[in-house]
Amino acid sequence: MGKQNLTLLTDFYELTMMQGYFNNNMNEIVVFDVFYRDNPCNSGYAICAGLEQVIEYVKNLRFKDDDIEYLRSLKIFDENFLNYLKNFHFTGDIYAIPEGTVVFPMEPLLKVVAPIMEAQLIETAILNIINHQSLIATKASRVVYAASGAPVMEFGLRRAQGPDAGTLGARAAVIGGCIGTSNVLSAKLYDLPALGTHAHSWIMSFDDELTAFRKYAELYPLNTTLLVDTYDTLRTGVPNAIKVFKELRDSGKMPEKYGIRLDSGDLAYLSKMARKMLDEAGFTDATITASSDLDEYVIESLIAQDAKIDSWGVGTKLITSKDCPSFGGVYKLSAIKKGDKFIPRMKLSENQWKITNPGNKKIYRIYEKDSGKVKADLITLHDEHFTSDKPLLLFDPIATWKKTYLKPNTYTLRELLVPIFINGKCVYTSPSVMEIRDYCAKEQDTLWDECRRLTNPHNVYVDLSSKLYQIKTDLLNEYYASL
Amino acid sequence: MGKQNLTLLTDFYELTMMQGYFNNNMNEIVVFDVFYRDNPCNSGYAICAGLEQVIEYVKNLRFKDDDIEYLRSLKIFDENFLNYLKNFHFTGDIYAIPEGTVVFPMEPLLKVVAPIMEAQLIETAILNIINHQSLIATKASRVVYAASGAPVMEFGLRRAQGPDAGTLGARAAVIGGCIGTSNVLSAKLYDLPALGTHAHSWIMSFDDELTAFRKYAELYPLNTTLLVDTYDTLRTGVPNAIKVFKELRDSGKMPEKYGIRLDSGDLAYLSKMARKMLDEAGFTDATITASSDLDEYVIESLIAQDAKIDSWGVGTKLITSKDCPSFGGVYKLSAIKKGDKFIPRMKLSENQWKITNPGNKKIYRIYEKDSGKVKADLITLHDEHFTSDKPLLLFDPIATWKKTYLKPNTYTLRELLVPIFINGKCVYTSPSVMEIRDYCAKEQDTLWDECRRLTNPHNVYVDLSSKLYQIKTDLLNEYYASL
The missing domain is CATH 3.20.140.10 (nicotinate phosphoribosyltransferase)
Incomplete structure (x- = not known):
């Protein structure tokens, strides 16, 4: 601007x-x-x-x-x-x-x-x-308040009302308490943490999910967050992620930060099941990030149901302040x-x-x-x-x-x-x-x-x-x- | 941009x-x-x-x-x-x-x-x-459809989600059918009709409403639209506007386009009363423009109640597509x-x-x-x-x-x-x-x-x-x- x-x-x-x-x-x-x-x-x-x-x-x-x-x-x-x-x-x-x-x-x-x-x-x-x-900024402060201390990331650029709404909106969202943004231009202009890992298209560009996860983990050994819902979260996504985490552990290359991201489905149910699967495999410090049409009310309600979510990515409803x-x-x-x-x-x-x-x-x-x-x-x-x-x-x-x-x-x-x-x-x-x-x-x-x-x-x-x-x-x- | x-x-x-x-x-x-x-x-x-x-x-x-x-x-x-x-x-x-x-x-x-x-x-x-x-563009097409042929002007810049949202939003609103925009930058960039007359502050900057109307009519003799709700629409605004229109008529300086703008209150009631007052004074061709929190539903409902509105200025709810x-x-x-x-x-x-x-x-x-x-x-x-x-x-x-x-x-x-x-x-x-x-x-x-x-x-x-x-x-x- x-x-x-x-x-x-x-x-x-x-x-x-x-x-x-x-x-x-x-x-x-x-x-x-x-x-x-x-x-x-x-x-x-x-x-x-x-x-x-x-x-x-x-x-x-x-x-x-x-x-x-x-x-x-x-x-x-x-x-x-x-x-x-x-x-x-x-x-x-x-x-x-x-x-x-x-x-x-x-x-x-x-x-x-x-x-x-x-x-x-x-x-x-x-x-x-x-x-x-x-x-x-007001909307963000509400979302961050709902998250009760868990970090909230601003992910809304693609649904913002034009380039400025994305870029200045990310600035305002960080003022309101988000820890950073997916928007690279905003991160550059306002010196904000740039955040994000990969999308469904990364998974779909490989012949199978497991290969896509392995390649991603190879590339980003410091922070390996794997998106597990491209095909089927609990039947393939989480098991494949655990397989890759085990391979990393076995080869002594465990990333400092690692975990999974849920981007669809019932986040309370899926996060609890995923947490159980990760814990049983010994990955108690793997984080679970959730995104998917979130706002302060959904986050408050998921937390009330004891959803096992460590970090929140909030897009459309924050960057447009959808309800108002x-x-x-x-x-x-x-x-x-x-x-x-x-x-x-x-x-x-x-x-x-x-x-x-x-x-x-x-x-x-x-x-x-x-x-x-x-x-x-x-x-x-x-x-x-x-x-x-x-x-x-x-x-x-x-x-x-x-x-x-x-x-x-x-x-x-x-x-x-x-x-x-x-x-x-x-x-x-x-x-x-x-x-x-x-x-x-x-x-x-x-x-x-x-x-x-x-x-x-x-x-x-x-x-x-x-x-x-x-x-x-x-x-x-x-x-x-x-x- | x-x-x-x-x-x-x-x-x-x-x-x-x-x-x-x-x-x-x-x-x-x-x-x-x-x-x-x-x-x-x-x-x-x-x-x-x-x-x-x-x-x-x-x-x-x-x-x-x-x-x-x-x-x-x-x-x-x-x-x-x-x-x-x-x-x-x-x-x-x-x-x-x-x-x-x-x-x-x-x-x-x-x-x-x-x-x-x-x-x-x-x-x-x-x-x-x-x-x-x-x-x-979709929202605008709905608002224009509701207006059933009466012109719709895009007035939302001040409530748009940042500069681009105002400027590109006005572009899209015109694509959807608005006749022009109040946004001068957008009008310049995309060669759109620039529209608007004056605000409450014009009226308030003079000692009284009548003087403000007279001065405005002097200045813009081709299109004299007077905002009548700064103090009291029917008790002072419309009567003062009529007084000025009479002075213009008496001096043979009737503007080509003239009328009033309503910006608050019950637009159905006020427009019918104002129409009656204007008609009784012989100003049957004076137009009544309405603005004030309009969207396609309000316009449809006002028209269903036979509101006497010739032209619509639509702001916040169009430029943000407020309900969605x-x-x-x-x-x-x-x-x-x-x-x-x-x-x-x-x-x-x-x-x-x-x-x-x-x-x-x-x-x-x-x-x-x-x-x-x-x-x-x-x-x-x-x-x-x-x-x-x-x-x-x-x-x-x-x-x-x-x-x-x-x-x-x-x-x-x-x-x-x-x-x-x-x-x-x-x-x-x-x-x-x-x-x-x-x-x-x-x-x-x-x-x-x-x-x-x-x-x-x-x-x-x-x-x-x-x-x-x-x-x-x-x-x-x-x-x-x-x-």
Whole structure:
């Protein structure tokens, strides 16, 4: 993706609106928030991801001559505006929650503070990137949680929605906790472990399964994982694998890592039978890897039935987040700067949940001091300041009678949004993906186990400061009074 | 996508297997088939798409120095093999069904006849590309069918699974019948109509809705579509739009195309009320566009309730194929060439439906002569020859007692697979996307309406020639006798 110019990766209306602002001499500083309304996949949280690609995209924003030429050919943009585009680059500020952080609905994952023309152009690409990677990172974290410590490998490239979905999806899956990917390009680009052994076609290219296994073991003496379901798992596959393992043992060439992979059939039954056969032949340290249409629910259910599976390869349902293939991130105008002040703006809706939070905002994460677990998030105005030596009253912004009172020094605070671009200059260095993965694992440890449950999890509260709540209420009242 | 080197866009095991073939001096010509087992989204057919990108990918297959360096760093590939990769290019043949064709389960959409090392490497990328675009083209064709002639616009970039999913997805959506896309990059790359007007942020950037509408109408006097749901659709949005339309009419500046867009709320109710308000004000030719979480089922249901919607913008649920976000295309070895003969190979499974069709094959589509509608598809060996002046007996390959007898000259035949690469040279020129779209519309006309029904459609039969059926049966018997 890095090498492509993605400047035109935007919705057409961003450009028609930009021209509108241009022709009306409107280029106020505005604030746009990226946030989402519901956690994907019935999850109690999401993992935000994609920031590194957003940074690359913003850094490389330039309309090339052929882009201008193309826009001119549409006969809707005038020359003054096209001239402006020729010299376009991003001059604003961007704040974001670091990749791999656990996040919750309604809070800004990313905030753009920039001249409106610039802020408008970048809406679509930012949403595209953040929505995609946050979705897959969240899904992966659920699959990894279900696997209860057994390694999960990302195997989905062939079913991903295009090359980027495979490559950036694998990146996000590793952030969410996968140990590596089968996708070689992604492994190269993001320095991830490249994983995999062989396919059915390897077996079928030989006259018989046993020869195929022997040849494979000869070639890869360090890690010999044999795929046993090309013909018949228990009648030929596992017996042939055991035959080869015995030959290796007899010749003193036992591989350091070895085992079998199951790719079809009832994985609980087959893994138990295979485990028994391997153990009886003395191969108690042979691993059993399973793949075949897995997701967090299937893995949880197989483990509940005591399936003997040491390692999981997860493809389609992870790389597409099959049961919930979109992350509903939106990008909403929340303030316009007039003079030194940010004037709050709000989008209304008949659905209370869909009314946006106005103003230039920041987020505090509140941790219980003793346990280090997340208590709640608090969205405040950007110039409010909270410290943990004071009492803190939290209240639900919709059901306002629901209140929690935190005593001084029983909690700690952390600001979630960090500066990424200031005056158009990138001030942030992305960690490596494997570093983000480690950070993300620690982040998930700050959640109560009840929030990580795969179905009907407990929800973490995201509250508004009293000041912010008041501004929102006033704007609502003002609007309805004006009707 | 075109500018990226996708040579490493492959599963790691393709490379370990390649090295296995290399070290064993195995480089026989083999046949691999791309096919799928079930139509996506409960559809009675699929639309195949992605061939142009497969061609680009195969043409550009080259391991660059840094790719070789990367593979060397993994310490699993030896120098002889890395040297071989340095000079690697595709030398084989590829046959495929042209993009935009209606296709059915179990038939090869694409066939690779090439030395096994080459055929193995390209598995993953071919599946990734074909699976993605065929999925979205199929989904789009369903949405367009539901819209019953009203135009459908692709609006999903912000929720697509990464940049390619948005850009190639828009390409596929147009093949499936969308009139254009909001995605400017895709519109530029594939010469598609770029569509869209303005967002809520346009309205919110002004002090009031009326001013925002006026300014927009001034700027875009040829096509003035106003988004009316930022504050309150019927109380402010539609009345303000009508006010602006009246001002335009009074000043003799009525736009050629004008209307409103609804983006939330109950679209049946709101569109009927808005239509009434517009008509009463004399704006009977104002169009009503709807967007907001649409798919084929919602559109069908809104039309059944007589919603007054002239044009549809479809986003998330089309660009992700939300209810079925993967297309299950697989790539299976079906034959190995020994001397002049193709020796059939078959993957077994306990599930009869999952047993592959062996041999080097081709496909005839059989049309009813009078109606031009598709009667069935017939998979045969590549060297079988059928003509329509002979009687033809079709039988179901699983329920073999189900037979259909076609009289001579009551049907016509068409071979579906056409040569794309011969001896590594591309012999095919892709039509433009808009040409493929026209072809695809004609293709869908060859289906009986019963096959296009959105739920529980009639299925088209895909049968095997007697010769092919016999080979499959013999291989099965032979294998089970050997156990």
